[in-house]
Amino acid sequence: MTSLERAARPAAWAEPTAAVRFVLDAWTVAEAELQKLVHDPTELLTRAVQPILWLLVFGQVLARARAIPTGQLGYIDFLAPGVLAQSALFSAIFFGIAVIWECCTSTW
Template sequence: MEALRNMLVMIELELRRLWHDRTEIYSRAVQPILWLAVYGPVMGRVRGIPTSVPYTDFITPGVMIQSTTFVSIFYGLMIVWERDSGILKKLLVTPASRYSMVIGRSMASGVRALFQALIILPVALIIGVHFIPNPAHFILAFTIIFLSSGGFAAVSVLIASFMKTRERFMGIGQAIVMPLFFASNALYPIQMMPPILREFSSINPLSYVVDAVRGLLITGELSNIILDIVAIAIFDTIMFVAASLSFRRIIE
């Protein structure tokens, strides 16, 4: 119960930060809005990518996940800043376990990612994206976004434990997000990829998140939903454990 309370405190702290400063959420929504408003319609006119739904509808879950993943991966910048300012050292001497701190911080990033997704959703509706009108599907989809964002935030904590400066962290973060995005099913079906990318997409956690959210919100194809959820759970568990084990390296 103490570990759960620590996690909830960190989530509450993130909500307070968002309440007082929402600029970052709005500014980071610009890129996904451009993907949906410009890239989607243009590529949809080419008709070179076979999809079962309009192309803009097809890429909407992928763009949404890319945006929330970007937020999560760069959440580690805050960890680096807290280390440099001495806040993190004070946190590490508290009785709270490393696991509760890492999972709590990661889940706090999930809250930020949810707000990011909620900004993109009405924009997608305005430009004509057709969602499945099922509240249960929306709840499950946003739960998956929340949990997967926690896993990617744990990746950022792991990176922060090795990167000593924010500049290095920025470079590594960018080098992780974009390959994951383009080597997933976010912009095109996996069947169109070269064999080597197809194999990589099978171990790319982003592919499973996009597949689950796309099935729930756009296509209604849920034959792989259990596999997607299990893959996301395994990814989160591995990242939480790895980030927790390396957490003390951040202040060394």
Template structure:
């Protein structure tokens, strides 16, 4: 019960922090919509994209949802650095809960923020002419949750190695953009050169975007079961790795 209470308390704090900054919610929704309306419409008008209903805008719609989950989840790792700088992390570390519970509470708080933003984008699916049924909505929520836990864990891993916001942002610039561009969010992953396919299939975001595309559009390059297994394994691995790193890294603060 103490572990569950600790997880709940940390999750609640992260969730309250998210709702406290309302401008962050607005920005995280407006930016993806600009990608859809400007990039999707502009490039969609320049290329012919098969016979998919909705055209190129519909194709990149799941990818933009994946982008939102990626940016929100990983950048939320900044909260660890803020907690460390203001001394709050020391207070958490002396609490009678395990490191995995601490990390799980953080990851669930991060995933809650990401899922809320994904929910808003799913509700706005009519803008790009994509039908949204309750079954599709629930399936997308499950996929988004697993993706956000894994990517949030990745953000915590990076935060465990950095002591400043500047260092965190520098590392992010070398990770987030390549992950997004190599996820198949903006182009099909089939028929690519072999050297590019290697990067695409090593990218965990690829499987999350492909699973979302199957759930929303009924089309995918990979079997849904394979994508679910990969993102689930990635989520478990990131939680375990970040727990191990915090156990070693934060001993110096005690």
């Protein structure tokens, strides 16, 4: 096929630029995940179990033990931002691994 014939083929719609595509595609995937939570809100609870355990079990135990010096700050206050950051980070890592698994390890 010559390049002339190719150019003559009508494009159904304009393709956005690479940067716009990135934002649109990322939003599409993120919105699909939010939609899943709308369908099944109990997911929110299961996802909250781990950080709650961290705060209640480890937080309470170590706060009582005073094993880690946190100065003026209470141990729970010291721990909370870390637990939040860890939850966000782990969710992102696991989701990323799932995506890589999906795209790259399927069979031939």
